[in-house]
Amino acid sequence: MNKIVIFITIMLLSVTGKAQENTFIPQPESVLFKNGVFNLSNTTKIYMPKQVASSFKPYVLEKLKFETGLDFVVETGKVKIKSNYIEFQKTKDKSVKEEGYILEVSDSKIIVKAKGFSGFFNGFQTLRQIVPIEKTSEIKLPNVTIIDNPRFGWRGVLMDVSRHFHSKEFVMKQIDLLSSYKINVFHLHLTDDQGWRVEIKKYPKLTEKGAWRAERDDHWWGRKPATAKEPKTVGGFYTQDVLKEIIAFAKTRNVEIIPEIDVPGHSKALVASYPELFCSDIDTTGVNFEVAVGGKAPNNTVCPASEFTYEFLEGVIEEIADVFPSKYLHIGGDECSKKDWKKSAMCAALMEENGLKDYEELQSYFIQRIHKIVEKQNKTMIGWDEVLSGNGVPGATIMAWRRGKYNPEVQAPREGYPTIMTSYLHSYISRVQGPTFMEPEGPNSVLPLSVVYNHEPVPAELTKEEAARVLGNQASLWGEFTPTGEHFEYMLYPRTLASAEVSWSNPKVKSWERFQKALEFKHFNRLKKEGVNVARSLFTVYPAFGIDQLHNKAIVYLETEAVGYDIYYTLDGSDPTMEATKYTENFKAVPKSLLKAGLFNKKGELLGEITEIRLK
Missing domain, CATH: 3.30.379.10 (Chitobiase/beta-hexosaminidase domain 2-like)
Incomplete structure (x- = not known):
C-alpha cells in the first residue's frame, strides 16, 4: 500500500x-x-x-x-x-x-x-x-x-421524531446543515411508544390514533398514563408525499434517509392503534391501550405468536419500502420486554413447537421472520444489537449501541455482520453536554464534546478482516427531552460536527485542540449565520468540591474540557473577569461561599457561561 x-x-x-x-x-x-x-x-x-x-x-x-x-x-x-x-x-x-x-x-x-x-x-x-x-x-x-477521502462510507445521524414530532421544514434544515459537514446518512426513528409518525395507507388508525397523545408537561419519566376520554392533541405525522419530498431534498445533498419502524418492543403507539396486535390470550384487565405520554410504557410489545402480527407488519413494510428508496430498512429490535409474552399460552406453544429454549430465542424467531419480509422487498434489514441474542439474524446489518456488560461492537463484526457503531457512551448525544445543573433538562448523564470527538469507533481487538466489516459511525439524538426545535439543535450542535470528523477523517489528522479552535474562530459563527441554536458548553467550567469538616474548609477543583484557555473565579458573588483570581490548582474556601468561575481567552473574552455554585 x-x-x-x-x-x-x-x-x-x-x-x-x-x-x-x-x-x-x-x-x-x-x-x-x-x-x-x-x-x-x-x-x-x-x-x-x-x-x-x-x-x-x-x-x-x-x-x-x-x-x-x-x-x-x-x-x-x-x-x-x-x-x-x-x-x-x-x-x-x-x-x-x-x-x-x-x-x-x-x-x-x-x-x-x-x-x-x-x-x-x-x-x-x-x-x-x-x-x-x-x-x-x-x-x-x-x-x-x-x-x-472519507474514512467510512456510513457517516450518520439519528433523529428521533417519535418522542417529539418535528416539522418537514425543520427536518430539512438539519439535513441541509449536516450534509455540509459531510454527513451522508440520516436515520429517521419514525415509531416508538410515544408516537407513530409515518402514514400507512393500509392501516389509517396508525396516524389517526397512533400519531397523537395526551398533553403532559411534567417530568418525562413521572407522567401519569393517558385516559381514553382525555383529548389527544400532542403529535403529528408525515404523509408519504411529505416523506418523498424530504427524501428528494436529501438526495440533492448526498444524504440517504434510513427509515426505522421499531418492533417488537417500543410499540405502544402501534398496539394502542391496533390492540389486536397484542397477545389475544392475555387478560387485558388494567392494560392501557393509549399512546404513551412519557417514558413509562408497559404492555408495549406485539405478539410474536400471532400470524396477524406478521401479516400486519408485512403490509407496513411494503409501504415503507415503496416510499424509501434506500437499500436499508431498520426494524428496531431493541429493549423488548418479555413480561407479556411470558403470560401467553400462545407464546409458550409456539416455543415448544419450534424448539425455542427461552424468550430470547422467541424474539430471535420473530426477528428472523421480519427479516424475511424485509428481504422480500429487496432491502437489507438493520437491527439494534439486541437482535444478536438468541439465534441471531444472519444476513442483517447490526447497529451496535450497548457497551460494558455487552460488547456488540466486537461480537457483531466477529460473527460476520456488517456493523454500524453508535456507542451510547460516545455517540448518544441525547445526554447533556456540560455540568448537569447548568444544562437544559435531560438524562442525569454527561457526554462532553471532547468525548464524542476523541472516540475511536473501531475496537482495537478486531482483526483487519473483522474491522473491514465496520461500515461507519453514527451520532444518535433521542428525543425524550427535546420538545422544541431550539432545544433539539442545542443538543445536535456542535457534537454532530465532532461525530462528522470521527466518521470522515483519518485518525492521524485529528487534533482536539485544532477542532476546538476551528469551532471558536469559524464554525460557531457559521452555524449562527444559519440560524442554529448551537451549544457552547465546550467552554463551561466544571466544579467539584468537598467539605473538610475537621478544618471547616471547602476544597475546590475546577476543570474544563477546552485546552489553551484560563479559568478565573471569585468567591464574593461578583462575576469573574481577568482581574479575578486565576485558577492554577485546587484551593480551599469558606463553606457556603458563592463560587463563580468562567473560561477566558487571551483577549480577556468570556467564552462560555459563568458557572455558579454554592459551596455547601
Missing part, C-alpha cells in the same frame, strides 16, 4: 499578510496552503459536467448566493476561458475514492476533481468553508491544495 503523506499546515502567511488558519471540519486528509489568492466575484464562471447539473447547479448557486451575496453563471461542458472560473472536473485518478475529491485553489482558477456527484458535493462543502463568513466587497480565497 502506498504511503499517504499528510500535510497539515496550521498557519501560513498568505500574500495578504494575514495568518491563514486550518479551520476545516471535518479535517481533510491533506491540506497544503500556498501563497496567493483567488479573487471570487460575480464575473467568476462555474463549469460542471452535464450529468450532475440538473440537481447540483441550483444547489451550488443557492449556497454561493448565501455565502457571498453574489449571482453566478453555471455552464456545462468544457471550460471556455483561461482564468477566473470554478470547474467541477471528473477524474479517473485511482487515489480519489467514490466520495473523495481534490480541491485546488490557485490565482486563476478553482478545480474540484471527483469521480462524480458525491465527490463534487463533498469538495464543494470544503470550498464553502474557505469563503469568509462576513460578506465583503472583495472575496479573496487562499490558494490551497486539498486531497481528501
